[in-house]
Amino acid sequence: MLETFNFRVILEYMPLYFKCFSATLWLSGAGLAGALLVGTVACAMRLSQSRTVSLIAGVYIESMRSTPLLAQLYFFYFGLPSLGIMFSEEVTGIFALALNSGAYMAEIIRAGIQSIPHGQIEAGIASGLNYFRRMRYIILPQALGVTILPLLGQSIVLVKDSSLLSLISIMELTRAGQMLSSERFMPAEGFLTTAAFYLIIYYILKGFSSWVQKRLIFREAY
Amino acid sequence: MWGFYFGQLIDSLPIFLKGLWMTVSVSGLSLVAGSLIGFYWGIIRGGKGRILRRLIGAWVDLIRGTPFLVQIFVIFFIFPEAGIQLEAFPAAVIALTNLAACFICEIVAGGIQAVPSGQREAAIASGLSAYHRFRYVILPQAMRTILPPLVGQYVLIIKDSSIVSVIGVIDVTRAGWLTVQRIPEGIMVFGMVGILYFVICYPLIQLSSNLEKRMTVVATRL
Numbered sequence: 001m002l003e004t005f006n007f008r009v010i011l012e013y014m015p016l017y018f019k020c021f022s023a024t025l026w027l028s029g030a031g032l033a034g035a036l037l038v039g040t041v042a043c044a045m046r047l048s049q050s051r052t053v054s055l056i057a058g059v060y061i062e063s064m065r066s067t068p069l070l071a072q073l074y075f076f077y078f079g080l081p082s083l084g085i086m087f088s089e090e091v092t093g094i095f096a097l098a099l100n101s102g103a104y105m106a107e108i109i110r111a112g113i114q115s116i117p118h119g120q121i122e123a124g125i126a127s128g129l130n131y132f133r134r135m136r137y138i139i140l141p142q143a144l145g146v147t148i149l150p151l152l153g154q155s156i157v158l159v160k161d162s163s164l165l166s167l168i169s170i171m172e173l174t175r176a177g178q179m180l181s182s183e184r185f186m187p188a189e190g191f192l193t194t195a196a197f198y199l200i201i202y203y204i205l206k207g208f209s210s211w212v213q214k215r216l217i218f219r220e221a222y
Numbered sequence: 223m224w225g226f227y228f229g230q231l232i233d234s235l236p237i238f239l240k241g242l243w244m245t246v247s248v249s250g251l252s253l254v255a256g257s258l259i260g261f262y263w264g265i266i267r268g269g270k271g272r273i274l275r276r277l278i279g280a281w282v283d284l285i286r287g288t289p290f291l292v293q294i295f296v297i298f299f300i301f302p303e304a305g306i307q308l309e310a311f312p313a314a315v316i317a318l319t320n321l322a323a324c325f326i327c328e329i330v331a332g333g334i335q336a337v338p339s340g341q342r343e344a345a346i347a348s349g350l351s352a353y354h355r356f357r358y359v360i361l362p363q364a365m366r367t368i369l370p371p372l373v374g375q376y377v378l379i380i381k382d383s384s385i386v387s388v389i390g391v392i393d394v395t396r397a398g399w400l401t402v403q404r405i406p407e408g409i410m411v412f413g414m415v416g417i418l419y420f421v422i423c424y425p426l427i428q429l430s431s432n433l434e435k436r437m438t439v440v441a442t443r444l
Contacts, residue, residue, distance in 0.1 A: 063416070068395065070387070070395055071384055071412055071416055071419060072412075074398065074412050074415075075415075078402045078411070079408030082407050082409060083409065156286075163289035163291045167291075174289065178295075181299060187295065192296070195288045198289060202286070203287065
């Protein structure tokens with residue numbers, strides 16, 4: 001197989017790959033920003049005193065976590081137009097990514113917040129800090145240590161999930177592989193190059209995450 | 223209009239049920255095979271053999287670093303180039319089994335390494351053979367750490383099985399995709415798809431969090 005591996009075609013398609021690589025980066029970046037926003041809001045709602053608000057967030061989180069992203073993506077792609085809402089493919093894709101990952105982020109953030117001993121919160125109340133100051137100065141800085149690694153793990157998942165956007169005809173890395181493979185009948189060249197680009201992102205994020213882990217252990221030790 | 227389409231949707235229920243059976247059989251086969259292989263790899267990876275450990279680690283990184291969509295394209299389109307013709311169903315099962323094995327391997331290895339080394343030393347001091355040490359001392363304790371994330375991983379694998387629909391395996395997602403071409407009500411059709419996945423995944427998610435609670439209680443009682 002390898003002796004017929006055509007590097008010249010890959011070089012020829014490199015401009016397309018770089019364009020699609022940056023598309024994957026910005027699509028998953030936008031998805032990540034949206035997911036963090038949705039996740040924070042959903043988590044705040046889930047922890048709310050009001051039962052209805054908490055229930056709404058719970059239904060959202062559980063329904064997102066028990067259905068596959070692909071079904072959600074098709075749900076929005078085929079479903080929104082029949083409601084008369086016309087989004088471009090990119091917006092639909094980012095929307096689905098953000099809603100899907102947001103549910104996982106909400107659970108991660110919730111676990112982080114609930115890992116903080118209740119005495120800390122009570123001490124904050126006793127010191128006369130209001131809700132936002134307690135969050136800002138007591139809860140969030142401590143919760144960050146617990147949540148940062150799972151959040152990075154979820155970001156890796158999100159980047160990989162963004163490959164599904166190729167199925168609603170968005171130009172990104174997997175789509176580039178499909179194009180090379182169908183235009184030149186070279187699936188090996190197309191998809192292995194795509195895989196290599198994803199691996200670059202994966203190793204960078206993984207390296208960053210183990211660097212963070214070392215820093216966290218260091219901080220805990222002293 | 224909704225009533226008319228709803229009637230049609232009820233008429234196409236057999237396709238969905240066939241799809242459900244396909245989803246269950248693809249993910250069921252892959253989970254069984256993936257668990258066996260994953261445990262085998264995980265036990266090696268949690269052990270001492272350096273070279274094998276590195277090899278499995280590198281393979282797991284490759285699989286975890288690339289999207290499942292790309293992996294399934296590689297298996298379905300590149301294997302024929304190397305002379306291995308695969309139908310859609312076996313290709314789907316192979317790809318999903320490999321994915322499951324890689325994730326389960328990491329969970330198992332983590333669980334084995336989490337057993338305190340004093341336990342191992344005590345078992346050696348008691349004169350247990352390597353097999354007995356593993357079977358009666360290490361594994362029962364490791365299972366406590368392994369079980370909750372393992373069930374959670376099963377849910378992720380079942381959801382990832384939706385991606386095999388792109389190579390023409392008629393599972394629930396594919397059934398929805400085929401139906402939405404006739405019934406242009408995306409919300410209804412993919413709502414149905416979502417419900418079918420929900421029925422499988424939600425109980426498993428609950429089981430996973432129940433296990434987590436129970437296992438932590440046992441751990442603190444000891």
